[in-house]
Amino acid sequence: MRMKMNLSLALLSVLFQISIATASRTFRTTLDMLHAKLVPSFLFWPQREELRLSMPMIFRQTYPRCVCIIDCFEIFIEKPKDLEARAQTYSTYKHHHTMKYLIGISPQGTVIFISKGWGGRTSDKRVTENSGFLECISAGDVILADRGFNVAESISLCNAELNIPAFTKGRKQLSPVELESIRGLASVRIHVERVIGETRNRYTILQSTIGIQMCEAEHPKGLTVLDKIVHVCCALTNVAPSIIPSG
Numbered sequence: 001m002r003m004k005m006n007l008s009l010a011l012l013s014v015l016f017q018i019s020i021a022t023a024s025r026t027f028r029t030t031l032d033m034l035h036a037k038l039v040p041s042f043l044f045w046p047q048r049e050e051l052r053l054s055m056p057m058i059f060r061q062t063y064p065r066c067v068c069i070i071d072c073f074e075i076f077i078e079k080p081k082d083l084e085a086r087a088q089t090y091s092t093y094k095h096h097h098t099m100k101y102l103i104g105i106s107p108q109g110t111v112i113f114i115s116k117g118w119g120g121r122t123s124d125k126r127v128t129e130n131s132g133f134l135e136c137i138s139a140g141d142v143i144l145a146d147r148g149f150n151v152a153e154s155i156s157l158c159n160a161e162l163n164i165p166a167f168t169k170g171r172k173q174l175s176p177v178e179l180e181s182i183r184g185l186a187s188v189r190i191h192v193e194r195v196i197g198e199t200r201n202r203y204t205i206l207q208s209t210i211g212i213q214m215c216e217a218e219h220p221k222g223l224t225v226l227d228k229i230v231h232v233c234c235a236l237t238n239v240a241p242s243i244i245p246s247g
């Protein structure tokens, strides 16, 4: 009810006739349990063999070696009191304080990678290179991303390849091959946006502005409550029927 319907702890405390402190404690212990059980079972990087065997037709035609489509999404948070945190979380893209997450989707439409939250000011490149994502890549893999992800170099250091749309600005005409590659990429990239959109629609807490106390980790390297919420929501989205037809 807290994550799916965005009911506040205050409202839950009335509904369940408990104190707000108990509602808060119950939410956190339940979240910890869901995180420990669901995330390892439903959100993991698959074996190459597994990926290839169930590759949807559109990918077989356009990107047969694609293992992952990456994107970043941001979640609004309250303005931090601490000045440094305030600067780190201000997203010039969203014009709001946010936490940013790197998400990786398999061609099958499953979330196979999710980072911890980074302050919204952090570049996509920095998040990609410091979130453990590169460690998942194997030689020969193709990763799809959008413009702005200038991580081709670090991905090529893994002997893999980053595919982003051809740069169209300032060019008069595209060759038919370039045009085709943009079309192919646009159609597969829609999937990642749909997965993010569906997760947000299903768990409406992700559409809200998150309280700052949920964005602070107990340990410097630990996950925050928001991180755990995001990870659990992605794991649960994975259990729902796939959004990409396999035909």
Ligand SMILES: *[C@@H]1O[C@H](CO)[C@@H](O)[C@H](O)[C@H]1NC(C)=O
Residues within 6 Å of the ligand: 006, 007, 008, 204, 205, 207, 208, 209
């Ligand atoms: C979620 O709940 C908070 C209050 O608890 C409210 O301010 C916010 O607008 C709600 N968000 C959505 C998307 O319903």
